[in-house]
Amino acid sequence: MSGYSEYVADFLLETVPLINRIGECSAEVAMELYDMLETVARSSSENIRTIDTSIRVEVCNRLDLVLEHIVDIMPLQAGGQADVYTPAVQGYRRWQNVELMKDKGLAGYTLAKELGASAYMLFCTKPEDYPYLAELPGLHLLYSDSESGLADVYYEHLSKNYNKMDILVLHGMYNETALYLNEYRKLRPDGKVFCGLDMNSYWMGNTTWNNPVVQRFAAQCDLIATSCKPLRDALNRNRLVSFPCRYFPNGFYNPTDTEIVAEPGVKENTIITVGKIGTAPKNNPELMVAFAKASKALKKWKLKLIGSIEPEFFAFIDKYFGEHPDLRERVIFTGAIVDKAELYSEYAKAKVFALTSTSEGAPNVYAEALFHGCKFITSDIDAADDITNSGELGIKYKRGDVEGLTKALVKLCSDADAGAFEKHIPKALDYAAKYFDWKRNAKKLAYALLKPGQG
Secondary structure, eight states: OOHHHHHHHHHHHHTHHHHHTGGGOOHHHHHHHHHHHHHHHHHHHHTTTTSOTHHHHHHHHHHHHHHHHHHHHOOOOOOSSOEEEEEOTGGGOOOOGGGGGSHHHHHHHHHHHHHTOEEEEEEESOGGGOGGGGGSTTEEEEEOOSOTTOSHHHHHHHHHHGGGOOEEEEESOOHHHHHHHHHHHHHOTTOEEEEEOOOOHHHHHTSOTTOHHHHHHHHHOSEEEESSHHHHHHHHHOTTOOSOOEEOOOOBOOTTOOOOOOOGGGOOSEEEEESSBTOGGGOHHHHHHHHHHHTTTTTTOEEEEESOBOGGGHHHHHHHHHHOGGGTTTEEEEEOOOOHHHHHHHHHHOSEEEEOOSSOSOOHHHHHHHHTTOEEEEESOTTHHHHHTTTTSEEEEOTTOHHHHHHHHHHHHHTOSHHHHHHHHHHHHHHHHHHSBHHHHHHHHHHHHHOTTOO
16 A cells, blocks of 8 residues: 555544544534545545545545535525526537526526525527526526537637636536636636536446546536436546546425425325436336336326427337227326426326436436435436435336336335325435435535635
């Protein structure tokens, strides 16, 4: 073991008592420990070629643990004149309405609200394309009628407005993002930059982490995070990754204070899935086939697929009902539900949320279902253990295993009476409040970027 590794190992061993009773530590002690761990995380990344990579894994895990305690005991709202900008630089495209209510829009928006700052998203098409804007008071959308795909509009805006762009929120480590950040750093070396890695294990495995552009990008960010713990740990275990990776999951945000109902008595014998129905990554046929196999054991249950339907998927639907005409009243396609109150009503009534994706990080629909007290069945995507809290809140099955999914449906639905939900819902809501609330996650992001409350 190198001298550095021995030093860090000793530090980790000596601070075990603090970690074990972190919930009892004062704000002063917690902040000091956080600072020390942050220093070790950076130095571990600088020495990653020569140390045991499990050191960085453990250090970043502890950083996230200590941060949870800090936001529990400290009022973090900082105030001030900082502005938060979220550019859609990947492919120099334009933001879509639906992205305003996902991590793409909510990370910057909730961070700005926590800091008493202003939030901007650039660029968008035209005002009438964004009905969700009415639900996000104070969010500024910048519009451009330039052809999508042209970089000029982004760099022209940067050259004129860099002095106001105090905090930059980026999504994904793409070529365009790296080039844009490099130009931003030339103008704002003092700015703060957060990058949420828009990734899954496939994306991670196909990134050339020792590419100079990737390493420059990482060095120019103040904070880089993934939305699920297994990917965080995998990145921190990789010797080619030059940065310490953190955990910031996609959360739930209820801007209009629509009533959120998570009550056993409201729940119906319904399984739901939410998303773009019929796209290959969502793998909806697997769920429909498994439900057909389980239907005799679940005679009083329905399956609802909520979301717009891809045109090419109608052929599969017609064939499915041709083979299972008895399920026409039990397998329901609602179409897209834009109204949040109506959508939340569907979550409130559902007992089970099913996610059969072939490839995904941590989808925001999961957080919506969690806050409504649903149980979960999920394929073994990267975030599966996060979604089920390692099995406490649901069942994970192997992608492609229809029989395994069928058995999981029967097992979970058979144990889904009111008594079961009396026990399940409090666990789900506690877990949701700690990890999947955008307001709380904004406090964590504010501290990690700016350390409000110190000095």
